[in-house]
Amino acid sequence: MKKFAVLIVVMLGLVMVFPPRIVTTEFQEFYSNLYKETDIAYASVSPAQKLDIYWPAKFDGPYPVIISIHGGAYLSGDKLGSDALVAWEGLERGYAVVSVNYRLSSEAVFPAQINDIKAAIRFVKAHAQEYDLQADKIAVWGASAGGTLSALAGATADVSELSDPSLGNAEQTERVQAVVNWCGPMNLLVMDEQFQQSGIDGILNNAPDSWGSQYFGRMLTEVPEQANKSNPESYITPDDPPVFIQHGTMDNWVPVQQSIDYAHKLRPVLGADKVSLEIIEGAGHGGLPFNNDQNVAQVLDFLDRTLK
Numbered sequence: 001m002k003k004f005a006v007l008i009v010v011m012l013g014l015v016m017v018f019p020p021r022i023v024t025t026e027f028q029e030f031y032s033n034l035y036k037e038t039d040i041a042y043a044s045v046s047p048a049q050k051l052d053i054y055w056p057a058k059f060d061g062p063y064p065v066i067i068s069i070h071g072g073a074y075l076s077g078d079k080l081g082s083d084a085l086v087a088w089e090g091l092e093r094g095y096a097v098v099s100v101n102y103r104l105s106s107e108a109v110f111p112a113q114i115n116d117i118k119a120a121i122r123f124v125k126a127h128a129q130e131y132d133l134q135a136d137k138i139a140v141w142g143a144s145a146g147g148t149l150s151a152l153a154g155a156t157a158d159v160s161e162l163s164d165p166s167l168g169n170a171e172q173t174e175r176v177q178a179v180v181n182w183c184g185p186m187n188l189l190v191m192d193e194q195f196q197q198s199g200i201d202g203i204l205n206n207a208p209d210s211w212g213s214q215y216f217g218r219m220l221t222e223v224p225e226q227a228n229k230s231n232p233e234s235y236i237t238p239d240d241p242p243v244f245i246q247h248g249t250m251d252n253w254v255p256v257q258q259s260i261d262y263a264h265k266l267r268p269v270l271g272a273d274k275v276s277l278e279i280i281e282g283a284g285h286g287g288l289p290f291n292n293d294q295n296v297a298q299v300l301d302f303l304d305r306t307l308k
Contacts, residue, residue, distance in 0.1 A: 147184025
């Protein structure tokens with residue numbers, strides 16, 4: 001591995017000059033920088049349009065890619081957060097991890113968020129050789145709003161109205177090979193009704209100041225056409241990639257019925273073998289039931305089956 005060879009040369013040089021303790025400190029700092037590159041601009045419209053790349057230390061490239069898309073109701077979150085920490089587990093399986101920021105709703109309303117994610121996918125493909133990545137082995141993985149954006153990216157590779165070619169690398173396809181969606185909203189217009197039917201005291205969206213309304217810059221129910229355009233279920237086609245879905249029964253941010261209905265709509269079109277749905281009894285909106293080692297291993301097993 002080229003990176004490892006460079007590391008050995010540097011280490012030998014340090015040993016000849018400095019005592020072992022100093023060499024260890026220098027090694028740790030150099031090693032951490034060697035296997036990551038941060039704040040890479042994938043577009044130039046906004047300072048938010050940056051991504052980080054992490055490479056596995058124990059494998060040779062080029063590497064299949066996990067693109068980590070953070071949640072936060074489209075109004076908060078960052079590429080260096082809990083979503084990235086979970087995706088980093090893929091490094092142990094030989095994946096490179098690309099963690100992406102995108103414009104939040106306080107800066108730009110829909111479809112800016114999916115425009116940015118698709119621009120990041122094109123950037124990764126355009127620079128795959130430079131960064132030792134496999135352009136045809138890309139998974140998108142997110143929770144909550146990040147889960148929606150992952151599902152939307154997977155379903156809209158050929159949907160030009162959700163792309164902004166001016167953000168760069170317009171010659172690249174936006175197609176990905178796998179989607180992981182943890183508790184993402186799939187149809188914003190019916191969420192309040194689903195909470196009422198379930199008996200769960202959920203966070204309602206049909207209000208001017210809700211996170212869903214902020215996503216569109218208007219009262220959610222006043223822009224049903226835009227809301228439908230933001231729903232991944234509006235774009236299901238037979239050539240969509242395999243989808244892995246998990247959702248908790250006690251989620252009070254996004255009704256579990258959102259994922260149940262989405263899987264029900266996916267299966268007749270994609271085939272049952274390409275759609276995995278797991279309902280986690282008693283789980284809320286993300287957190288430990290999703291992030292524990294055993295569950296993350298399930299996700300990585302799915303990615304291994306799909307991408308390797």
